[in-house]
Amino acid sequence: MDIIDCIISSNDLSLIKDEIKKGMLSNAVLLISKDDSYSFLFAKVLAGLILNNGSEEKNENFERIMLDSHPDVKIYPQKEKLLVADSEEIVLESYVLPVQADKKIFIIKNFDNSMESAQNKLLKVLEEPPKNAYLILTCSNINLVLPTIRSRCNKYELAKIPQESLVKYLYGQKNSEIIKGLCDGYIGKAEQLGKITSLPFLFESAFSVLTDMKSSKQVLTFSKNLVDNKEYFSLFIEILSLGLEDLLSIKNGKGVKFPFVRDRLEAVAEEYSLKAICEIQSLLNNAVKEQFYNTNITLIIENLLLNILEVKYICK
Numbered sequence: 345m346d347i348i349d350c351i352i353s354s355n356d357l358s359l360i361k362d363e364i365k366k367g368m369l370s371n372a373v374l375l376i377s378k379d380d381s382y383s384f385l386f387a388k389v390l391a392g393l394i395l396n397n398g399s400e401e402k403n404e405n406f407e408r409i410m411l412d413s414h415p416d417v418k419i420y421p422q423k424e425k426l427l428v429a430d431s432e433e434i435v436l437e438s439y440v441l442p443v444q445a446d447k448k449i450f451i452i453k454n455f456d457n458s459m460e461s462a463q464n465k466l467l468k469v470l471e472e473p474p475k476n477a478y479l480i481l482t483c484s485n486i487n488l489v490l491p492t493i494r495s496r497c498n499k500y501e502l503a504k505i506p507q508e509s510l511v512k513y514l515y516g517q518k519n520s521e522i523i524k525g526l527c528d529g530y531i532g533k534a535e536q537l538g539k540i541t542s543l544p545f546l547f548e549s550a551f552s553v554l555t556d557m558k559s560s561k562q563v564l565t566f567s568k569n570l571v572d573n574k575e576y577f578s579l580f581i582e583i584l585s586l587g588l589e590d591l592l593s594i595k596n597g598k599g600v601k602f603p604f605v606r607d608r609l610e611a612v613a614e615e616y617s618l619k620a621i622c623e624i625q626s627l628l629n630n631a632v633k634e635q636f637y638n639t640n641i642t643l644i645i646e647n648l649l650l651n652i653l654e655v656k657y658i659c660k
Contacts, residue, residue: 347382347531348410350509351389352400356502360390363498365398370498371473374455374489375482377502381532383482384453386502391417391449394478405445415443419451426458431465438469438477447476455481456488463490470496504529522547525586525601545569546576550583553649554591554616555608563649567642574641581628588621588628620659627651 351357363369373390377383392406393399395416408414418437420430434450442448455463469479470493481497483489505513506529513531514520517538527534537543549569557566570580587609590600594613600606616624631648635641 347385347513347535348389350505350513350531351382351386353509354503354505356500357386357389357393360500361393361398361400364393369394369478371477372470372479372497373481374486374494374497374499375480375502376484376486376499377482377530378484379502379530379532380454380482380484381535382505382530383484383502383532384451385532387451387453387480387482388417390480391451391478394449395445395447414445416445416447417449417451419453421452421454421458424457426452426455426462428459428462428465431462434466434479435469438474442476447478449478449480451480451482453482454484455493456483456485460490463493467492467496505531510534519543519547521602521604526583540576540579542573542576546573546580547583549573550580551587551602551605551608553584553652554587555612557649557653560650560653563646563653566649567646570645571642574645577635577641577645578632581632585625585628588616588625591616592618592621615656615660617659620655623655623659624652627655 360369360373375383375386375390377386388409391414392402392409395405395409395414396403405414409417412419418434420426420434422430434452438448438450440448452458466479469477473479479497481489481493486494486499510524510527510529510531514524514534517523519538522543523534523537526537540546549566553566557563570577573580586601590602590606591609591613593600594606594609595618600609627648631644634644
């Protein structure tokens with residue numbers, strides 16, 4: 345199963361599909377998800393359904409939308425964030441007749457990153473939408489979307505992918521067990537993780553810090569491995585943080601995100617008091633902040649590893 349099939353089979357799309365078939369879909373739709381990649385693909389699939397009057401058929405309309413080549417489906421922003429000039433263009437284009445289909449659709453991704461002035465410029469087309477013109481907006485933080493915009497949109501908070509769909513999507517892929525634990529049900533994130541060739545190494549490095557690092561003599565070895573993959577430092581911290589959560593779950597007799605390394609964590613669980621787990625989590629949060637203010641990533645990594653050892657010793 346690929347990501348498009350996951351979207352087509354989702355409950356979220358089924359709900360919107362019924363509204364399309366009944367002619368009840370609003371001209372402005374706001375898709376809300378922490379998974380930017382997923383919500384953008386969802387918007388493109390939704391555009392296909394709108395042009396096909398609710399049909400899921402992967403016809404020419406659908407295929408051209410997926411290739412970003414449909415003349416009646418425009419995707420914004422053209423740069424990092426929506427600008428006033430983009431909004432003005434959308435307003436003007438919305439009154440122009442479609443070229444190929446009987447509708448025009450404007451997809452605006454990461455709308456919550458837009459300038460307030462750019463959002464305001466869209467109010468005209470939202471208050472009096474031209475017939476057969478649709479706006480599909482995606483955002484991860486709805487609080488950054490102006491209330492005047494929110495009130496004029498049908499809002500859909502996209503659910504995480506169900507576990508069974510995620511398993512089907514990951515079936516046969518490399519590192520599927522690692523990705524399943526890391527992506528937290530967000531399939532766009534799963535897709536991005538699948539492209540990281542060093543993912544198994546990063547995962548093993550993080551869990552080795554928890555299970556194998558016993559003395560300060562080992563810090564240089566661990567540090568060198570991480571410095572060599574410094575572009576993925578944030579991902580390393582995320583894996584380490586989830587490893588701590590699994591340690592806490594083991595102490596509380598609960599399930600873990602990474603069952604294939606449960607035995608390793610159980611073997612060292614007694615080395616980590618509840619206080620130590622909380623203190624180390626705080627160290628990880630601080631390391632992420634330091635990354636943005638300190639260019640010496642080697643120093644950040646070495647200090648983090650030494651502090652983890654110290655906390656384990658002090659908080660026994």
